[in-house]
Amino acid sequence: MSLGRSMIRVGAEERVRGRTIFGYDLERPGDLHLAAVRADQAPARILAIDPGPALALPGVLRVFTAADIPGENRLGIIASTRDHEFLAQELVRQEGQAVAVVAARTLAQAQAGARAVVVRYQPLPGVFDPAQALREGAPLVHPERPGGNLLHERRILRGDAEAALRDSAVVVEATYTTSPLEHCALELEGGRAEYVDGRVVVAACTQNPHYDRQDLSRFLGVEPERVRVIQAETGGGFGGKLDLSLQPFLALAAWHLKRPVCMRYTREESFRATSKRHPLVMHFITGADEQGRLTGLQARILCDTGAFASYGLAVNMRAAVHASGPYLVPHLDVVSRAAYTNNPFTGAMRGFGVPQIALAHEGQMDALALALGRDPLDLRLQNALRNGQATGTGQVLRSGVGLARCLERLRPIYRRWQARAASGEDFREGVGLAAMFYGIGNTGVSNPSTAQLEWGADGRVTLFTGAAEIGQGSDTVLRQLAATRLGIPVEEIDLCRGDTDRTTNAGATSASRQTYISGNAVLAAADNLEMQLVQAARQMLGQHHLELELRGGRLAALDGRRLEPAQVARYLAGQGQRARGAGRFDPNFSGLDPDTGQGRPYAAYAFAAQCAWVRVDTDSGLVRVKEVAAAHDVGRAINPRGVMGQICGGVAMGLGMALMEQFRFGQTDNLHRYHIPTFLDAPRITPLIVEEAEETGPYGAKGVGEPALIPTAPAVAAAVGRAVGRPLRHLPISLERVMAALTHEEAEHAN
Amino acid sequence: MDLCLTVNGQPISLAEVPGEASLLEVLRGRLGLLGTKEGCGVGECGACTVLLDGRALNSCLTAAWQAAGRQVTTIEGLAQGGHLHPLQRAFVETGAVQCGFCTPGMILAAWDLLQRNDHPSDQEIKQALAGNLCRCTGYHDILRAVRRAARWLREGAP
Numbered sequence: 001m002s003l004g005r006s007m008i009r010v011g012a013e014e015r016v017r018g019r020t021i022f023g024y025d026l027e028r029p030g031d032l033h034l035a036a037v038r039a040d041q042a043p044a045r046i047l048a049i050d051p052g053p054a055l056a057l058p059g060v061l062r063v064f065t066a067a068d069i070p071g072e073n074r075l076g077i078i079a080s081t082r083d084h085e086f087l088a089q090e091l092v093r094q095e096g097q098a099v100a101v102v103a104a105r106t107l108a109q110a111q112a113g114a115r116a117v118v119v120r121y122q123p124l125p126g127v128f129d130p131a132q133a134l135r136e137g138a139p140l141v142h143p144e145r146p147g148g149n150l151l152h153e154r155r156i157l158r159g160d161a162e163a164a165l166r167d168s169a170v171v172v173e174a175t176y177t178t179s180p181l182e183h184c185a186l187e188l189e190g191g192r193a194e195y196v197d198g199r200v201v202v203a204a205c206t207q208n209p210h211y212d213r214q215d216l217s218r219f220l221g222v223e224p225e226r227v228r229v230i231q232a233e234t235g236g237g238f239g240g241k242l243d244l245s246l247q248p249f250l251a252l253a254a255w256h257l258k259r260p261v262c263m264r265y266t267r268e269e270s271f272r273a274t275s276k277r278h279p280l281v282m283h284f285i286t287g288a289d290e291q292g293r294l295t296g297l298q299a300r301i302l303c304d305t306g307a308f309a310s311y312g313l314a315v316n317m318r319a320a321v322h323a324s325g326p327y328l329v330p331h332l333d334v335v336s337r338a339a340y341t342n343n344p345f346t347g348a349m350r351g352f353g354v355p356q357i358a359l360a361h362e363g364q365m366d367a368l369a370l371a372l373g374r375d376p377l378d379l380r381l382q383n384a385l386r387n388g389q390a391t392g393t394g395q396v397l398r399s400g401v402g403l404a405r406c407l408e409r410l411r412p413i414y415r416r417w418q419a420r421a422a423s424g425e426d427f428r429e430g431v432g433l434a435a436m437f438y439g440i441g442n443t444g445v446s447n448p449s450t451a452q453l454e455w456g457a458d459g460r461v462t463l464f465t466g467a468a469e470i471g472q473g474s475d476t477v478l479r480q481l482a483a484t485r486l487g488i489p490v491e492e493i494d495l496c497r498g499d500t501d502r503t504t505n506a507g508a509t510s511a512s513r514q515t516y517i518s519g520n521a522v523l524a525a526a527d528n529l530e531m532q533l534v535q536a537a538r539q540m541l542g543q544h545h546l547e548l549e550l551r552g553g554r555l556a557a558l559d560g561r562r563l564e565p566a567q568v569a570r571y572l573a574g575q576g577q578r579a580r581g582a583g584r585f586d587p588n589f590s591g592l593d594p595d596t597g598q599g600r601p602y603a604a605y606a607f608a609a610q611c612a613w614v615r616v617d618t619d620s621g622l623v624r625v626k627e628v629a630a631a632h633d634v635g636r637a638i639n640p641r642g643v644m645g646q647i648c649g650g651v652a653m654g655l656g657m658a659l660m661e662q663f664r665f666g667q668t669d670n671l672h673r674y675h676i677p678t679f680l681d682a683p684r685i686t687p688l689i690v691e692e693a694e695e696t697g698p699y700g701a702k703g704v705g706e707p708a709l710i711p712t713a714p715a716v717a718a719a720v721g722r723a724v725g726r727p728l729r730h731l732p733i734s735l736e737r738v739m740a741a742l743t744h745e746e747a748e749h750a751n
Numbered sequence: 752m753d754l755c756l757t758v759n760g761q762p763i764s765l766a767e768v769p770g771e772a773s774l775l776e777v778l779r780g781r782l783g784l785l786g787t788k789e790g791c792g793v794g795e796c797g798a799c800t801v802l803l804d805g806r807a808l809n810s811c812l813t814a815a816w817q818a819a820g821r822q823v824t825t826i827e828g829l830a831q832g833g834h835l836h837p838l839q840r841a842f843v844e845t846g847a848v849q850c851g852f853c854t855p856g857m858i859l860a861a862w863d864l865l866q867r868n869d870h871p872s873d874q875e876i877k878q879a880l881a882g883n884l885c886r887c888t889g890y891h892d893i894l895r896a897v898r899r900a901a902r903w904l905r906e907g908a909p
Contacts, residue, residue, distance in 0.1 A: 645892055670793065
């Protein structure tokens with residue numbers, strides 16, 4: 001049985017041999033190449049686009065502008081906020097927005113063509129700060145939009161926070177800020193499109209092929225059946241490949257030219273053209289009683305969503321819902337708002353606002369511990385949510401609340417590091433702790449997955465799934481789940497994944513949802529397949545009441561007879577039928593109350609706690625993270641090696657968020673200026689798996705992809721704060737910020 | 752420019768290679784060796800690492816003509832027939848491969864290290880691979896893989 005056993009990842013051998021063809025590698029000889037013309041100023045009105053100089057260059061065949069889009073130019077994953085113009089129509093709302101696309105015979109010719117297109121702009125007044133964007137009279141990013149620059153507001157109201165804070169023994173108040181971040185998946189965006197028999201076929205890296213197909217058909221103004229999307233092997237995503245990127249350009253060119261086209265982003269273009277992590281400003285007032293019990297929270301949160309909505313609504317919702325952290329907080333008054341600005345658009349990035357909000361709720365826990373003279377771990381344990389308690393949205397969690405166990409797993413490590421943390425002439429060490437919870441799947445909306453399993457007449461089983469594998473390991477986990485339920489070795493299952501002609505919608509690879517939601521869909525497909533095999537076997541044997549079940553990969557009858565499913569499949573094939581089971585799963589949720597935010601936004605939650613041990617060089621302000629221990633309640637580790645890989649990768653990404661990453665358009669838009677953790681930055685990581693089964697999860701499983709990252713930055717911030725003797729509330733914790741903290745300058749500068 | 756070089760043990764002659772073409776462009780564009788990846792084009796990420804006369808370097812920063820008359824090894828040339836190189840096997844078995852885009856460059860950079868140092872310390876491994884970025888693994892399992900491969904190369908693989 002493969003469940004709970006560390007498996008070698010599907011596709012690993014092809015990858016070490018260099019045989020895996022990623023979206024970036026799809027170019028074939030004879031393909032036309034595309035290059036985008038991107039606005040070098042914003043906001044601005046487009047006065048004229050002159051393709052003439054580009055068309056005069058050798059090899060340039062065509063210059064596309066918004067006028068060439070046959071369908072709807074405004075796309076986006078969230079239907080109520082669809083506003084991303086893939087080719088600017090009249091207004092350019094952010095720098096780097098595409099204005100035109102050049103098709104040419106070679107990449108160099110396409111790039112030369114893109115440089116030659118002449119665009120005349122009239123500059124417009126812009127707004128680049130989300131607080132200013134919400135003031136009366138601010139320039140409007142989308143002037144035609146009712147509601148002005150406010151994209152979304154979400155309140156979470158429970159009890160009477162004002163009274164609770166007034167009556168608290170201790171109240172702490174602080175503002176926390178984070179910076180825009182870039183995903184930096186190693187694979188740059190790449191893809192290819194063809195026109196085949198009246199249809200457009202787009203193969204590209206993506207985290208959500210079935211969504212891509214919907215929006216591409218809207219873009220082309222055709223029925224979805226006329227678009228086929230194939231998820232190319234995708235070299236990392238982290239949320240950066242959830243929005244459409246270059247697929248609309250590929251589809252548009254293939255549609256008009258009826259020829260194969262390919263496109264790739266450069267690293268600079270990837271920085272400029274794709275979404276970023278939302279920077280948040282978080283003002284928190286938190287209270288506790290004399291015993292240390294949390295009493296109430298008032299939080300005001302502001303998210304800069306940039307020029308387009310993308311996933312902004314989802315980030316804003318999550319920030320609000322998770323503001324109280326993984327603790328029992330009886331009284332809440334949370335208001336989170338997301339505002340449009342003319343900054344680069346922000347969207348999904350691993351954690352959807354929760355890594356940001358965790359900086360605030362964990363900073364507040366440490367401030368309370370200090371004020372109460374309590375140990376940070378004990379205070380968290382005292383307030384940790386338990387099975388049977390209610391979250392800030394009033395959702396009573398029946399099972400799967402593993403935070404206390406995570407904290408207990410960390411306790412001996414945390415204590416040992418505290419005892420060993422040293423200080424010297426030119427360095428100081430500190431140990432910090434942080435916890436989190438994370439709702440699995442989309443917030444307060446239906447987000448089903450579907451899957452099929454087919455038992456072939458040749459004895460092999462094929463799993464059909466639309467769930468995008470992007471390096472996180474769903475191909476492996478979904479096969480393990482199918483193999484376990486069918487009682488066959490995992491090696492006997494073939495996979496058909498991510499082709500919209502052959503699979504059905506599994507929703508996005510986001511929100512740590514594929515193990516829990518698509519995993520359950522796969523189990524449902526296996527149950528359905530078993531039922532079909534049993535019925536067909538009865539027919540085949542002419543015994544309509546025979547008791548049969550699928551056991552150990554065979555159909556077993558009560559009378560001791562055994563039947564190979566392949567025999568049954570052959571029998572069905574003879575009747576022109578197939579042994580194919582279909583499954584669907586949608587988490588049990590309820591929408592949030594529009595006024596109070598009370599409801600059941602997720603069916604399951606992951607929990608985690610991490611501690612970090614840092615060393616601060618007092619001469620330079622340099623912070624080195626020596627060790628991180630990460631305890632994650634994943635419900636059930638289907639593939640423990642995969643879970644640990646996610647945890648270690650998340651920790652490294654969290655470390656980048658904590659210490660070094662900050663995107664500034666035009667300044668840090670390559671890997672030379674935008675630093676992500678290297679091998680030398682990576683700390684020693686101790687991943688610890690905690691399994692507090694979620695009763696609705698596939699064999700108890702939840703998810704880990706985003707939780708892995710969430711506690712790291714607050715744990716590192718706490719450790720640095722402990723080392724330098726004052727809290728660090730703004731990310732990244734740059735050398736300047738550390739030196740300011742060390743020299744006790746008045747205020748740490750916010751973002 | 753005509754270019755003669757040896758790639759993965761095969762002598763190759765190429766006509767009309769532009770003087771400014773990088774080794775990466777020639778490997779991918781002319782020879783179809785797509786295992787060598789491009790992640791930044793400016794030598795910051797290491798995804799394009801290949802071996803030139805046994806030393807790892809960024810093929811995006813190397814002019815194709817610099818490889819004239821020399822031996823180039825790409826990831827496709829590492830396995831001997833059906834047998835994975837111990838580094839490749841160790842990467843597969845330890846979970847050092849997630850999305851896999853950095854993997855070819857990472858393995859070739861590690862090959863260079865183990866060629867020079869058959870018993871590297873963790874710090875030596877980290878230093879040797881510091882020019883190869885990975886966004887998925889946190890480097891944790893890559894370190895384990897290189898340690899394991901070093902042991903196999905010294906003591907023989909099981």
